[in-house]
Amino acid sequence: MAITITESSAKHWALRFVGVATLAGIAIYFASGAAPSTLGKITEACTLAIAAIALNLLLGFNGQISLGHSAFAGLAAFTAGYSVNAWHWNPWLSLLISCAVCFAFGMLVGLPALRLKGSYLALVTLAVAFVWPTVARKFLNQTVKQSTLTGMKLKPPTWTGLANNRADRALFLFWLSITLLIVAYVVVRNIRKSRIGRSLVAVRDNETAAAVMGVNLPLTKTITFGISASLAGLAGWLTAAQLTTLDENSFTILTSIKYLLALILGGAATLAGPVVGAFVYYFVDDLLKTNAPHWDFLPGPLSNGPVASFLLGAVVIAFVFIAPTGFVGLIKSQTRRIAIVVPRPLRHSTVAEASVEESESP
Amino acid sequence: MTALLEITDLWAGYGRQQVLQGINLHVDEGTVGVILGANGAGKTTTMRAISGMIARQGSVLFQGSAIGAASPDRIVHAGIAQVPQGRGTFTDLTVEDNLRAGAFVRKNVGASIDADIQQWFGVFPRLAERRLQKAGSLSGGEQQMLAIARALMSKPTLLLCDEPSLGLAPIITQELFEVLGRLNAEHGLSILIVEQNANLALRIAHNVFVLETGTITASGTPSEIAQNDTVRKAYLGY
Amino acid sequence: MGDILQYFLNGLARGSIYSLVALGLVVIYQGTGHLNFAQGEMSLFATFGAWWINDHGVPLWLSILLAASFAFVGGGVIEFGLIRPAAKKSPFAVVVVTIGLFQAFNSLSGLLFKGAATGLSFGTIFPNKPKDFFRLPGGAVWRYENIGVLLTVLVITALLFLLFRKTKVGLAMRMVANNADSAKLSGVPTNKVLMLSWALSAAIGTIGCALVAGINTNVSLGTMFGVFLLASAAAILGGLDSPLGAVVGGLSLGVIESFVTNYPKDWWASTYIGADTATAAAFVIILVVLLARPSGLFGSTHVERV
Numbered sequence: 001m002a003i004t005i006t007e008s009s010a011k012h013w014a015l016r017f018v019g020v021a022t023l024a025g026i027a028i029y030f031a032s033g034a035a036p037s038t039l040g041k042i043t044e045a046c047t048l049a050i051a052a053i054a055l056n057l058l059l060g061f062n063g064q065i066s067l068g069h070s071a072f073a074g075l076a077a078f079t080a081g082y083s084v085n086a087w088h089w090n091p092w093l094s095l096l097i098s099c100a101v102c103f104a105f106g107m108l109v110g111l112p113a114l115r116l117k118g119s120y121l122a123l124v125t126l127a128v129a130f131v132w133p134t135v136a137r138k139f140l141n142q143t144v145k146q147s148t149l150t151g152m153k154l155k156p157p158t159w160t161g162l163a164n165n166r167a168d169r170a171l172f173l174f175w176l177s178i179t180l181l182i183v184a185y186v187v188v189r190n191i192r193k194s195r196i197g198r199s200l201v202a203v204r205d206n207e208t209a210a211a212v213m214g215v216n217l218p219l220t221k222t223i224t225f226g227i228s229a230s231l232a233g234l235a236g237w238l239t240a241a242q243l244t245t246l247d248e249n250s251f252t253i254l255t256s257i258k259y260l261l262a263l264i265l266g267g268a269a270t271l272a273g274p275v276v277g278a279f280v281y282y283f284v285d286d287l288l289k290t291n292a293p294h295w296d297f298l299p300g301p302l303s304n305g306p307v308a309s310f311l312l313g314a315v316v317i318a319f320v321f322i323a324p325t326g327f328v329g330l331i332k333s334q335t336r337r338i339a340i341v342v343p344r345p346l347r348h349s350t351v352a353e354a355s356v357e358e359s360e361s362p
Numbered sequence: 363m364t365a366l367l368e369i370t371d372l373w374a375g376y377g378r379q380q381v382l383q384g385i386n387l388h389v390d391e392g393t394v395g396v397i398l399g400a401n402g403a404g405k406t407t408t409m410r411a412i413s414g415m416i417a418r419q420g421s422v423l424f425q426g427s428a429i430g431a432a433s434p435d436r437i438v439h440a441g442i443a444q445v446p447q448g449r450g451t452f453t454d455l456t457v458e459d460n461l462r463a464g465a466f467v468r469k470n471v472g473a474s475i476d477a478d479i480q481q482w483f484g485v486f487p488r489l490a491e492r493r494l495q496k497a498g499s500l501s502g503g504e505q506q507m508l509a510i511a512r513a514l515m516s517k518p519t520l521l522l523c524d525e526p527s528l529g530l531a532p533i534i535t536q537e538l539f540e541v542l543g544r545l546n547a548e549h550g551l552s553i554l555i556v557e558q559n560a561n562l563a564l565r566i567a568h569n570v571f572v573l574e575t576g577t578i579t580a581s582g583t584p585s586e587i588a589q590n591d592t593v594r595k596a597y598l599g600y
Numbered sequence: 601m602g603d604i605l606q607y608f609l610n611g612l613a614r615g616s617i618y619s620l621v622a623l624g625l626v627v628i629y630q631g632t633g634h635l636n637f638a639q640g641e642m643s644l645f646a647t648f649g650a651w652w653i654n655d656h657g658v659p660l661w662l663s664i665l666l667a668a669s670f671a672f673v674g675g676g677v678i679e680f681g682l683i684r685p686a687a688k689k690s691p692f693a694v695v696v697v698t699i700g701l702f703q704a705f706n707s708l709s710g711l712l713f714k715g716a717a718t719g720l721s722f723g724t725i726f727p728n729k730p731k732d733f734f735r736l737p738g739g740a741v742w743r744y745e746n747i748g749v750l751l752t753v754l755v756i757t758a759l760l761f762l763l764f765r766k767t768k769v770g771l772a773m774r775m776v777a778n779n780a781d782s783a784k785l786s787g788v789p790t791n792k793v794l795m796l797s798w799a800l801s802a803a804i805g806t807i808g809c810a811l812v813a814g815i816n817t818n819v820s821l822g823t824m825f826g827v828f829l830l831a832s833a834a835a836i837l838g839g840l841d842s843p844l845g846a847v848v849g850g851l852s853l854g855v856i857e858s859f860v861t862n863y864p865k866d867w868w869a870s871t872y873i874g875a876d877t878a879t880a881a882a883f884v885i886i887l888v889v890l891l892a893r894p895s896g897l898f899g900s901t902h903v904e905r906v
Binding site for chain 3: 112115116117118119120122123124126127130131134135253257260261264265268295298299300301302306307309310312313314316317319320321324325
Binding site for chain 2: 768771772774775777778779781782783784785786787788789900
């Protein structure tokens with residue numbers, strides 16, 4: 001028999017506190033001892049998580065698919081990299097500008113999305129992802145006049161007490177990526193739990209019904225696209241902060257597919273899904289890349305690269321059958337045997353009961 | 363009279379939700395059976411369970427053989443055709459192709475199918491006029507006629523009709539039930555209809571079953587049912 | 601005038617291949633509503649198979665047919681073993697499985713065929729010596745190989761349309777595509793039809809990929825990437841549930857691509873448009889078409905009830 005816990009009760013808060021404390025403990029543990037390369041990997045996983053959160057807002061909660069999020073991330077990364085290097089902007093200002101640019105561009109892409117659905121929308125956004133490397137290459141050739149763009153080389157601010165060396169920079173980026181991940185998570189969480197969030201879900205589940213209930217469809221859909229794009233821009237900015245050079249191949253369609261896989265493997269339309277999915281995807285991928293066998297008995301392979309890639313494909317497929325609703329869904333269904341969180345009762349429940357009795361009496 | 367379709371203790375539903383909770387009913391050879399029920403009583407579920415479209419438990423005997431676990435195509439082969447709720451015409455196919463689609467299970471080729479198409483065009487002359495139009499362009503009543511003709515093309519022994527009157531004008535509904543009555547009287551076709559429109563359905567029925575929240579709560583001949591006070595109030599409105 | 605005709609003919613050849621691969625996509629989509637992301641890589645794998653059979657002394661045309669039959673069986677097995685069970689799990693499951701298959705098949709090709717990454721030389725079943733062409737009025741050149749590719753595609757398309765229109769199996773496929781529930785209620789074994797769709801699609805894709813490899817004179821792990829992208833664009837341009845749309849979409853996309861690639865040399869600064877932006881330009885044109893017709897040129901629009 002499972003334990004029932006009422007939502008927002010003292011017990012539930014205690015449980016949440018324990019969860020957050022555990023996560024914080026893990027973060028501090030890594031920050032205090034891990035090698036810069038490990039911290040770098042966690043930073044990359046956090047970046048992927050932010051992008052997956054962005055996609056979750058759009059696809060999971062609003063039902064609009066986008067394969068173009070790599071282009072938004074790329075746009076932000078190039079905006080940041082170029083403005084910091086060529087115009088000597090403050091990196092933090094470039095963060096705001098990058099996100100703003102992505103928001104505007106996202107709304108623009110959201111406009112055709114008003115008329116398109118499903119696979120058709122997937123194609124248009126795919127086109128955006130496909131066009132981005134061409135645009136980036138043109139920009140590099142025409143404006144930068146180099147084949148690569150230099151990254152931001154973000155230095156730790158002096159108040160952190162960190163030096164500008166490899167180890168300290170890795171530590172700084174590690175905390176920065178965690179902070180931005182929390183920001184992205186809180187933004188989407190607050191949207192989801194608000195009135196706007198309910199209208200997003202209403203649009204996803206039934207557009208016509210949502211419109212009839214008074215949801216402004218075009219506004220809701222384009223703004224969601226904009227916010228989602230600017231969150232993807234956050235991930236792009238963070239990438240520019242990590243990499244020393246960017247080029248047209250830094251953000252391709254494969255990047256978008258990675259975002260999508262991370263989201264779906266974790267569990268779309270759940271708040272924790274994209275974060276969990278991103279970490280699982282990143283570290284499974286990483287594990288395979290470093291540990292995949294060579295399979296020399298096969299005629300083709302020169303290295304274990306294709307083996308790792310093949311196994312990743314197989315793992316992804318297997319995952320669909322093990323956890324069809326994503327990793328978070330799997331965890332939920334397992335923990336349900338131990339404890340169930342039930343919604344808190346309505347505040348005016350006594351009134352509601354009374355009115356039911358009244359209507360039944362005649 | 364022998365029972366053509368004999369259903370005993372049929373359970374079915376969606377996911378964990380059991381909609382049908384042990385249904386018993388039968389359709390005798392050459393008769394019209396009518397299932398009356400309100401929205402959500404399980405009428406469509408009953409139909410889909412008989413046709414094998416959803417998972418179900420219990421015994422379904424058709425002409426003496428068990429079809430309670432058969433797949434939809436086996437059941438059509440056995441001689442049960444269903445006109446689904448909302449008509450279910452192939453909207454992108456022409457009227458004639460819809461009829462050919464209905465004859466999918468028949469092994470015999472060309473000529474006899476063409477002859478049958480002509481026969482049903484005789485019964486439904488308006489379909490003949492629209493022979494090469496896409497079914498999606500037909501009116502609701504015409505689509506319902508087409509759906510029935512399509513089902514008949516499989517030469518069924520038993521025709522299942524799921525709320526044929528849904529969304530049709532009263533005059534069309536009346537015409538529809540006249541056709542169903544004629545099919546029974548002239549062609550000896552056995553029919554099982556689920557309906558909310560009790561007045562019309564009772565006129566052609568031999569046996570009536572009242573379905574309420576997943577169980578049969580009353581059954582009998584139309585006149586017996588009409589005398590049952592609760593049923594009369596709920597479905598006949600007087 | 602000669603140039604325009606030349607660009608048109610070149611575009612027609614590539615476009616006919618896009619049509620073929622797009623047809624493969626439509627055959628699956630119309631029955632299930634699934635876009636098979638692995639279509640290109642599945643047929644690439646089979647084409648490597650054709651290369652391998654050919655390498656063992658079998659004539660090329662026979663190798664391709666054998667590979668296509670192998671793909672036919674493989675497509676059916678994949679539908680039965682992976683896609684059908686996944687479709688029961690969740691709406692996203694099939695998308696993820698096909699993306700996983702994309703990755704798995706691409707790497708599997710690299711694992712099983714030595715030199716696949718850099719490219720293996722692939723022959724063509726059509727005459728392709730430098731002088732194998734017709735000279736058309738105005739100076740345009742129509743190569744025998746391009747004519748052969750176009751004819752092959754047209755014959756396969758015609759056969760497919762005969763299958764759809766004139767056979768009972770084809771009727772069943774159209775029934776499932778239009779209304780799966782009613783198809784079941786009319787006695788169609790829908791599972792078998794879907795399996796057949798995947799099998800057909802895989803075989804069609806393999807022939808498409810072998811034709812691409814023939815034109816490129818080699819086959820590598822990257823061969824199908826761009827082709828698949830343009831073929832899916834063609835399918836969507838035509839309307840994903842319309843075989844006719846796939847053909848029209850593919851041909852027009854090939855022609856558009858050819859013009860964008862070659863034309864600006866004469867009249868626009870080739871720095872902004874040109875060979876490297878051809879695909880991008882094709883996508884922009886599709887975007888415009890989709891804005892006017894959200895279900896593609898020939899796709900059916902569906903009315904939803906609330």
